[in-house]
Amino acid sequence: METGSQVRKTPYYAVIFYSKRTDGDNGYGSMADRMEELARRQPGFLGVESVRDASGEGITVSYWESLDAISSWKRDEAHQAAQHKGKQEWYKQYKVRICRVEREYGFDGL
């Protein structure tokens, strides 16, 4: 996975997706892989960071060049179907926040 550790010129945009999964996989894993693969091919995609713990709580942050790139991805047909199934089946709860990244810094001890 791209970890977003590369430095980019700000501003760019971030989508913070916080979620709680329902129990069981129910096709979620393969859908998540496919959505990440599709997102990477969208114009304006910059990177993604994603973590889910054993309790089913997860945060995925995707990074984009513009708000338009985010809107286009939201409207993508396969993504729309996944969003629909997400509400029906995969998520107990989620929250989406669209943000403008103003500044970034980091540490790399590797």
Added chain:
Amino acid sequence: METGSQVRKTPYYAVIFYSKRTDGDNGYGSMADRMEELARRQPGFLGVESVRDASGEGITVSYWESLDAISSWKRDEAHQAAQHKGKQEWYKQYKVRICRVEREYGFDGL
């Protein structure tokens, strides 16, 4: 934990902290609890979402009323000490992004 699922009036600010932990606890767990407790008492703190998986990859997003609130917390003395020890001992790598939250929406099937 506050999950940030409550709706807030935008804009507000988010700090996205993506990290990879070193092996072993080395006092990390108790420090993390203490930092969260301290952050909650800072003026302008709005909420936090935090997930770490078994591999040691984690994302913590904290939400704030203003950039000033974020700067004050960064300069807090106990927090400064934790940041220092973070680089020395707890993190292999991290990335901090300061963002302005423009828009939010969510789903609650609970």
